[in-house]
Amino acid sequence: MSRRPTISDVAHEAGVSKGLVSFVFNGRPGVSPATRDRILAAAAELGWRPNPNARSLTTQTAYALGLVVLRDPAILGSDPFFPAFISGVEAVLSDRGRVMLLSVVPDEERELETYRKLAAESRVDGVFLTDLRHHDPRIALLAELGIPAVTLGRPDVPSGFPVIDRDYGHGITAVVSRLRELGHTRIAHVAGDDRMLHGTRRRDQFAEAVRASGGEPIVVGADFSPDAGAQATRALLARDEAPTAIVFANDPMAIAGMAVAQQLGYRLPEQLSITGMDGSEMSQYLFPPLATVGNDPAEWGRTAAHSLLALIETGASEDVTLPAAEFIPRGSIAPPPTPDGSAVDTPQQTATPSTR
């Protein structure tokens, strides 16, 4: 209804000048305790809070952090990372007087344009860089624009920004070890998007883990989407020597892969072991429950937010390493089918008569 109170209203109410009110709210010394209390009381009574837009003008601070998500809208919904990541960021921001500005863009051109716009309009004090790509153009752009940033993962280009990272290879190695222990020799990987750093890294870590255990990695490319995951699974299972275990680069692909295998008549996990990555909430509610590698997006969010705020407020730029990713074993893995038993129990044969 009535106009929002301003600093002048508070000053008038407390019988002081605007400047003093500002001093109090910025915790600056040189205000007597008595007046301080009077000002705080006046502000509380009027329900006044400093207007960040006005503050921005003089402080050259936007009181906001940005997140620009480049996503094919089609596969956006199946990715469980962002909502949890954002809630982690928010948990930190809510007490720090900053808000989060979110943008979802369909392609790289719009993405870079969005950063330029945020910069030109002084909308944000810093940004989170997620889903790092190879030779990611955002790093140089943000450096040029002078916008502070933190990267989720270590870029493959020179970057002065703090890095938040986690040893994900640890979990991947554990997956492969466990599968080898169970007796699997033909272990395949359905990889994520090759343009993304964590797509190829997970692929490399998988390959390395398999080789380290004396095996020969089988890898087929995909892009983190359930659709690609399903196609890759179909291709793998159509091979002469089909793998007995498939390690998917994320949970949505693994879920789609499980469905493809089941449709082909595979009994899971007896005839095919499957694992996912990223430890989505859904994974434990599948049948069989999906073994996966934990990731904790909310922890990424909290940590990234702390780092970014530290960088902005104090200039402190320190890399943070999150705890190594842990393998979460569940019912979707088992020993491979025995070679002799496979004759009577070939999945494709039992599958053929099925109705769909």
Add this chain to the structure above:
Amino acid sequence: MSRRPTISDVAHEAGVSKGLVSFVFNGRPGVSPATRDRILAAAAELGWRPNPNARSLTTQTAYALGLVVLRDPAILGSDPFFPAFISGVEAVLSDRGRVMLLSVVPDEERELETYRKLAAESRVDGVFLTDLRHHDPRIALLAELGIPAVTLGRPDVPSGFPVIDRDYGHGITAVVSRLRELGHTRIAHVAGDDRMLHGTRRRDQFAEAVRASGGEPIVVGADFSPDAGAQATRALLARDEAPTAIVFANDPMAIAGMAVAQQLGYRLPEQLSITGMDGSEMSQYLFPPLATVGNDPAEWGRTAAHSLLALIETGASEDVTLPAAEFIPRGSIAPPPTPDGSAVDTPQQTATPSTR
């Protein structure tokens, strides 16, 4: 590196006063075409864009819209609605000079506090109200704060805000009809969160559809989370007269429900039909593919954004009805098991010997 250009820089560069530059960028008449071009050229050369913070001061506009999401962080990740909704909103906003401000809060207290803060700080010009609850306190609060809003769904309390809605009952009725056609008589519903309007509405629409077709609805409460969906499914299948079809109030619960049934030894869909709601991307990549009711969150986003902008910019407040929700039939439904066949093929019996 160098200071961001200001309107004065542009004015100086073009050899005119600040006012004229402002006129040009606000599309006001009374500027000669020649000067107009000169000003635009100068602005382009300097890469200048009006600073929204500064504009806010005089225009009393924040150039931002807000979305406050109240979510138990634990179930945040499994909900595919928000990412797609946001991308729909963004598609509209990106050309309109406004950004989206996102907040994720863990409880109602923080939620309301967040709205108050956004208002007191003039952070947003309007907000989206999603996940409407019974007697939703946000409606009155926003009216009191004077913040424009649009609601996704029709509130059960007096509200002057525009309503974006979709006849979801249409899809639910289609689901029930189809199941009845197939011969199901014991059709159950695993309901969503009772505190949410769409939780109870879907439940009511289900019950009504079943009764209209001459049946007796079976309903068990849940809360949209996979965990609750799994528990509800277990409870239903443990009944003496277990349902032959289960209609879940959203896809994540349906996925969890499918897993529970499969774990109990049910062959899907022959022995149990299952449907979801909200038409998530994942649903089609399951086995069997999950029949569901479409929803198109991105369309909600685009529409809500248009409505909210119209309300803010022109005061136009018109309700919008999206196309009725359509049933998406898929492989997860089939005729119920025949009563005679059920003796030899009782799920629990074949399940018992299974290893886990």
Add this chain to the structure above:
DNA sequence: GGGCTTTCCTAAACCGGTATAACCTTCACA
């Protein structure tokens, strides 16, 4: 008691825009 700090406070400029009143030309018209 005069000079010097210190403490507490105010006035005013400033941030980068918008909005308004006023000004100067130019031109049409009587």
Add this chain to the structure above:
DNA sequence: TGTGAAGGTTATACCGGTTTAGGAAAGCCC
């Protein structure tokens, strides 16, 4: 030829804060 209107432009106040310079009052010292 004087007058008024229209078109194009500038000067300036203002939005709601922060920041700086400076001033009044009180305290300290010798």
